[in-house]
Structures are given as C-alpha cells and as structure tokens.
Amino acid sequence: xxxxxxxxxxxxxxxxxxxLTCTVSGGSISSGTxxxxxxxxxxxxxxxxxxxxNTSGSTNYNPSLKSRVTISLDTSKNQLSLKVSxxxxxxxxxxxxxxxxxxxxxxxxxxxxxxVTVSS
Amino acid sequence: DIQMxxxxxxxxxxxxxxxxxxxxxxxxxxxxxxxxxxxxxxAPKLLIYKASSLESGVPLRFSGSGxxxxxxxxxxxxxxxxxxxxxxxxYNSGLTFGGGTRVEIK
Numbered sequence: 356x357x358x359x360x361x362x363x364x365x366x367x368x369x370x371x372x373x374x375l376t377c378t379v380s381g382g383s384i385s386s387g388t389x390x391x392x393x394x395x396x397x398x399x400x401x402x403x404x405x406x407x408x409n410t411s412g413s414t415n416y417n418p419s420l421k422s423r424v425t426i427s428l429d430t431s432k433n434q435l436s437l438k439v440s441x442x443x444x445x446x447x448x449x450x451x452x453x454x455x456x457x458x459x460x461x462x463x464x465x466x467x468x469x470x471v472t473v474s475s
Numbered sequence: 476d477i478q479m480x481x482x483x484x485x486x487x488x489x490x491x492x493x494x495x496x497x498x499x500x501x502x503x504x505x506x507x508x509x510x511x512x513x514x515x516x517x518a519p520k521l522l523i524y525k526a527s528s529l530e531s532g533v534p535l536r537f538s539g540s541g542x543x544x545x546x547x548x549x550x551x552x553x554x555x556x557x558x559x560x561x562x563x564x565x566y567n568s569g570l571t572f573g574g575g576t577r578v579e580i581k
Contacts, residue, residue, distance in 0.1 A: 404572060459528075461564070463524075
C-alpha cells in the first residue's frame with residue numbers, strides 16, 4: 356500500500372521560504388508510471404494545484420505560483436520536496452503531496468496534509 | 476489557463492436522493508476529468524478518473540459522464556457517508572480544480 360507523508364515547519368515568517376518534504380513508502384518514487392504533485396488548500400476554501408514533477412525531473416507549475424515555487428525529487432530517500440519563496444499570509448494553507456497516475460492524470464494517493472501558517 | 480466551474484456550490488439532499496453535480500471547462504479537455512470526495516480534516520479521495528471510470532473500491536452508486544467541456548458526477552442513491560464536498564479536476568498541460576460542491580443534509 357502506497358503511503359505519502361508530508362513534513363516540515365508549521366510556521367513560517369513572511370518573506371521567508373516555505374520548505375516541505377513528502378516521504379513516499381510502499382512504492383518507488385522512481386517509477387516512470389507516476390508524476391508527483393503538490394496541492395494546497397486554505398482553510399475553508401478549495402484545492403489549488405501547485406505543481407508536479409516526473410521521474411526525469413521535468414516540472415510543471417501553476418502559472419500563478421511559478422515564479423516562487425520549486426519542486427524536486429530525492430530518489431535516494433524516496434522523497435519529493437516543495438519550496439515556496441517570499442511567502443505571505445496568502446500562502447497559509449494545508450499542503451498535500453499526491454501521486455498522479457501518468458496515463459490517467461488523476462491523483463490516486465494523497466498524504467494526510469500538513470498545515471503551514473505564515474505569520475510573524 | 477483552463478478554468479473549471481462547478482455547480483451548484485451547495486446542494487441539500489436527503490438519504491436516498493439521486494444527486495447530480497456539474498463541472499464545466501472553459502475549453503475542451505476531452506475526457507481528462509477526475510472527481511474527488513473530501514470530508515472535513517481529510518485528504519481528497521479519488522472517485523472517478525477519465526470522466527467515467529470508477530476508481531477501485533468506490534461504490535457503484537457513483538458514476539461520471541461527459542466529454543469536451545461538460546461533465547457530471549451522479550450519486551444514484553445518496554448514503555449517509557456521502558455527505559461531503561466534491562471537486563472536479565481537469566488535466567491539460569497542468570491540473571486545475573473546480574471550486575467544489577458541498578453536499579449537505581436536507
């Protein structure tokens with residue numbers, strides 16, 4: 356059974372960089388069958404796709420966040436990571452990592468999510 | 476960018492009701508549409524992929540249809556466990572979610 360687990364600081368100061376890690380267990384992150392995505396959800400609001408990466412390291416980002424976001428893979432640790440620079444209160448949200456099936460383009464496994472608050 | 480519009484935003488229904496949620500894309504996405512169910516404090520759960528394919532383990536009362544720009548999610552007989560928020564998601568060059576439909580008890 357594939358499991359994803361997000362981790363990282365729950366509190367980030369404005370203008371700093373938010374950094375999160377997603378650890379994948381029960382399957383290899385190097386499998387070419389999948390992409391790996393980050394999604395976020397502000398409290399009481401809808402889902403916003405942040406971006407994704409494939410096993411070749413190719414990335415796609417939400418155009419609204421592209422200038423501030425970096426997604427990367429560490430295949431030796433079976434992890435993916437997210438960095439969002441120059442954060443503001445608007446970046447406060449629950450952040451999820453998820454697996455995207457390459458041929459279906461649907462997100463079939465999700466982490467439980469981690470709340471990141473941007474505040475001084 | 477492709478925009479996804481869900482309707483209604485809130486739906487009040489009773490156990491046993493047939494429920495339909497609509498998702499419209501701002502341009503054709505062929506059949507690259509998925510539906511998710513989310514309960515408070517939980518991650519979304521995949522229900523339907525490629526517009527009409529039922530994810531393994533999802534009850535048969537859930538079904539999806541549509542192609543191009545208009546899609547529907549139907550729950551044939553609403554059960555107590557189905558009161559939740561539902562999201563559609565499109566794939567084009569990236570992913571976009573609809574705004575969500577909250578299904579509440581009437």
